[in-house]
Amino acid sequence: MKNSPSDLSERLRTLPAAAPLLRVLGGDPRVFVVGGAVRDVLLGDAPLDLDLVVEGDAGEVAARLAEGLAGTVQLHDRFGTATVVADGRSYDLARARTERYARPGALPDVQPGTLEQDLRRRDFSVNAIAVAFDGRVAAVEHAFEDLAQRQLRVLHAESFREDPTRLLRLVRYATRLGFGVEPATSRLADEAIADGALRTVTSTRIGNELRLLLREPEAAAALAWIAGWGGGDALVPRLSFDPELAARARALLAPDGRPDLLLLAVATLRVGAPLAAWLGDLGFSARARDTVVAAAHGAARAGERLAAAGTGARRPDAGDGAAARAGAGVARSGGDERPSAIVDALRGASPELAALAGALGGETAAVAAARWRDELRGVRLAIDGDDLRAAGVPQGEAVGRGLAAALRAKLDGEADGRDAELSVAVAAANVG
Template sequence: MDPLRAAPGADIVLAAVAGEPGVHVVGGAVRDALRGEVPRELDLVVEGDALAVARHAAERVGGTLTVHERFGTATIRTGDFAFDLAGARRETYERPGALPTVELGATIEEDLARRDFTVNAMAVSLHDGRLTTWPGAREDLDNGVLRVLHERSFIDDPTRMLRLARYAARLGFAPSSLALIDPGLFATVTGDRLGNELKLLLREPRSAFGDLGAWGLGAALLGPEFRVWWLTERAPTGLLALAACCTAIAREGLAARLNHLGFERQDREIVVASASGFERLHGHLDGSDADVWRLLRRERVETVQLLAAAGDAGAQRWLDRIRHRKLSISGDDLVAAGLTGAAVGEGLSRAMIALLEGHAPGREEQLRAAIPS
């Protein structure tokens, strides 16, 4: 219980449900606590009437209550903190990849049966401390193994294949259900659901992308050109890790796939610009500082970061030094000297090149370089 009590907001959660029978902490929180780690959050499941428990809990902590009667769940918010209570449920799938049909009124054992992996199919009662686990869950936790609960698990919910890569990277566990992986199952799931899991995977260690490549999941999501070539200490993370895997994918096709997966415009632009810019510039930044500036001056910083992560010395020079060089003159100086329109920008470019080449260290030299004689 000590790791559970140390979880963010645990003092509020535990006070809210104190004395309520049938309340369990479930899933990853129990997994992490049994490993002696502090969970990221406490997920609660109630055997019985979860909405009644939620109403009592909201009164105890003076919180506001939002009820989702159709799903048997409720959210309690107090101050800046919020937590959920869910009724124990059974789930069935009408077809592969479909959202589950939910039936409330289940036991905690039946609720655990809907979990993704055995190490997440564990619950501890807050009433009496009783631990309930799926058969083999403790052994898999002790041995560091990720195992699905049954052979149809990925058919029922193909996004679990992405979760397998995510948890394997985070926990350092060995996946044992690889024979059941079928990237073709992604065709039964909406792009938004797949994209949501992929976005969560961006937060995990870079080795998760290695699994996507090895298992064929990356190709199924983003195209056959998906490749993992950068799993080194210099490798990027987050959106740049995704871009690094997509450098061989055509710009338009990559944008379309990311749009299908529900990535927001800003994130799509970062991935597409970084990936396509890398393919265009990699290996061409071995010139002088002025040459590198000419090539990178209009590129996104993320593109240059990706190039540097791949060991491109010119990109690293740009990040460390070149981009920080500043002129002693401004556009106002050139306007005062009689330049207008595009000529102002062209003059500043000439001055910057002269500065980087060592010909114009000061204001007067830069003005001479900027203004045609």
């Protein structure tokens, strides 16, 4: 730890996010900063947002804070929590509570409780430290020891069975913080996974945790960890993760691509037909789901064919998926260095599909995919369909055929300027 428990309160008081709290709530002995913010301060970081636990009515304290900061407050009655947003900062407030689980994986039934009871219902010891602005500190057993040893420990033997989403949080925190897992906690996690604990929790809650995990800087390491659970079948059958493939694909991703969806596509290459339904159950948006499915389904069927296609030696069969056709096409076009062939190979591809196709297709495909990303995907014609119709080309397929021919010519350096583009387009439109 970079900061000791003895100077914890003083360190918290210096945080930019704490100054507004001190002004409004500094004299309230019921209010404690708790959880990840305290942990991060002890690790030497400066959290931007703070979580508060209140021994009493959190809604009343939240309303007072929002009024004092000229902010907004949103109440969540079921769990006695509230969120205050002011000056670009967010403060989550929760009433100190106890929890009881009616069955494994269920949402908890909550009752008001003491600060000590609230800390004992939390996920890991390092997240179960609370500090008041007057210097009082409360923590569960092993909390400071585990923080010093940089390890995660659950607070009781039923933790993962009561709330299996803690398994995903274990991975997220461990990879983000660079922490290990305390041996007994590791054993309990393995047992919960083997006993199917993740199947007792709703897909929506799993999806929420997975999306948080995918936004982490170490999401690739987290996915590699999760893919080892239950032989790859714990979350969805045949989940897998190749870190080297992920790194190659990530290096090829366009700036407007989404790294989280690309990594998820890498992890689901082998999932197959159930993928779309699974992502839908997890609550992914239709656009995100379609992006992952298009890349993962195509790449899953590509495999060795993409590697062979990188030499330009063979074409994919008609049954290949989108990423397979794109990867093979990119590999061939990269070999003969025709820009139009690269664009044709990746026509309609998302940045995620293009990156994965390039990563799977070998060195030649990777070079071509990078060229598509950096030079070719933004090339536009100076003419459009109105120009062709004004030149006498009838409405219909001929216009599309002409524009496609003009774009190929422009990409390949065979049509320089508007007049040249129009000449190529009209000639191509009149063929057939």
